[in-house]
Amino acid sequence: MQTSDAAVRPASRPSIIEIAEAAGVSPATVSRAFNQPGLLKPQTLARITEIAQRHGFRPSRVGRSLRSGSTRTLGVMLPTLANPVFAECFEGAEQCARAAGYSVMLTATGYDPDRESAALQNLIDHQVEGVILTVADAARSALPRNLQSAGMPYVLAYNESSAHPYASVANRRAASDMVSHLAGLGHRRIALLTGPLTASDRARRRLDGARAQARRLGLEPVAHWPLPSHTAADAERLQALLQAQPAPTALFCSNDLLATAVISALRTLGYGVPRDISVCGFDGMAFGALMHPPLTTVRQPNEDIGRAACANLLAQIAGRAPAATDLLPHGILTGGTVAAVRPAPTSNRKSRS
Structure with a gap:
């Protein structure tokens, strides 16, 4: 049994022109509602927002990026997500980025120093505006130096460095x-x-x-x-x-x-x-x-490390602050896998006089 195209083709997303017609305003006014809402009267903004939500309209992020020259996307390069340490770090960074209106693109290197350069280049090719990265060895890696030379904002996560901004414990x-x-x-x-x-x-x-x-x-x-x-x-x-x-x-x-x-x-x-x-x-x-x-x-506070790295990166992108270092606190969690050393057994025999 053949399925008609109409049955499998998703409904088309309404255009900005259709939303403008439904709201009785110009397409430019609809555009301002999503890009510069402060320029509109509250009742006009509320009407456009209500109609857009009812019709399932969302502005094109790609189109907005092309017009503004900003992708509002950050890159994150970590060794792996199989280790919960890095998964928690990513969550902290993503939450911080999302709160600021940014998306995050992730790549993993599998603890392989040889893959780091290609992984970073992939992020740059997708026009990220800044990068959070963990490298095998910050002192020997050329990647932070290359980012610095290119003027690309970046922050190391977990790598400590005297030459580059980072977020880590000591x-x-x-x-x-x-x-x-x-x-x-x-x-x-x-x-x-x-x-x-x-x-x-x-x-x-x-x-x-x-x-x-x-x-x-x-x-x-x-x-x-x-x-x-x-x-x-x-x-x-x-x-x-x-x-x-x-x-x-x-x-x-x-x-x-x-x-x-x-x-x-x-x-x-x-x-x-x-x-x-x-x-x-x-x-x-x-x-x-x-x-x-x-x-x-x-x-070590892994989510906070990701959050601090992202906040540092966003401040650089916005020009609010120079690259900085965040050294976060650590602690000792005492569980049951460590015990006091038991004294060596001694002989119970009494010495003979």
């Missing part, structure tokens, strides 16, 4: 605070687990902060255990690392997804957390509080 200080927390529970042998450091300068800063604080507190040097992925644990590699003597009493993972993967792998290998070994993360993701036991982690 990663070294946050990792230092977690090491202090572990030391307060008697942990002197700590290992920090990360994915490839070439794909995350955040992980490298956390490692630097953890090692520096261990030195200050007189702990044993923090071991670095690199894993193939930032968010997945390799049980065989983990087993090999744990066989090193003396083994660490606490594993500090560079993000919460990695921490949950490590805990799962440890249980597969027969280790109890925190009975046999303590595990903590970095991010403060909501799912950590639902784990059993709840995850001990560094909390």
Whole structure:
């Protein structure tokens, strides 16, 4: 049975001329109602708005962009949305942009530094007016410098930089605070687990902060255990690392997804957390509080990071303020995956006289 074109073709959107005729005004007046409503009398604006809503009319964003030379679109480049950290950051940025009348175009790089340039160029090709971006390494990446040279407003998210505007927590200080927390529970042998450091300068800063604080507190040097992925644990590699003597009493993972993967792998290998070994993360993701036991982690305000980056970007675009840096507060969420170090067993035998 054939379906007629009329049955599948969506109803055409009313034109600005049809809305003008229905309201008894000129098309120019309808245009002003949506672009410069303050120029119209309240009753005229109300009549046009009511008729437009009744007919399902919305002004063409494309046409408006062509006339004004402004797309009112921001670009966001993140490593992934599979990690809730970046999904929350995107939500904060999108909410801020939407409140200001902007749309957001998103692209993801999959933690691959080689994909970053193409991903950013794709955003620029779509004529975004500014960019929020997370790169593998802000000190080595040419992208922020290229944006700066081109006069394109931009803000880094999570990357800390002395040369570029950013929104982040202080990663070294946050990792230092977690090491202090572990030391307060008697942990002197700590290992920090990360994915490839070439794909995350955040992980490298956390490692630097953890090692520096261990030195200050007189702990044993923090071991670095690199894993193939930032968010997945390799049980065989983990087993090999744990066989090193003396083994660490606490594993500090560079993000919460990695921490949950490590805990799962440890249980597969027969280790109890925190009975046999303590595990903590970095991010403060909501799912950590639902784990059993709840995850001990560094909390960072991801939505606020996205919101701050977007507000900074919008201020640059509007010419209200120069590029700025927002260093947001962090905290330690104490869950049940970290416990005090148990004293070594002692002999109950009495000495003979």
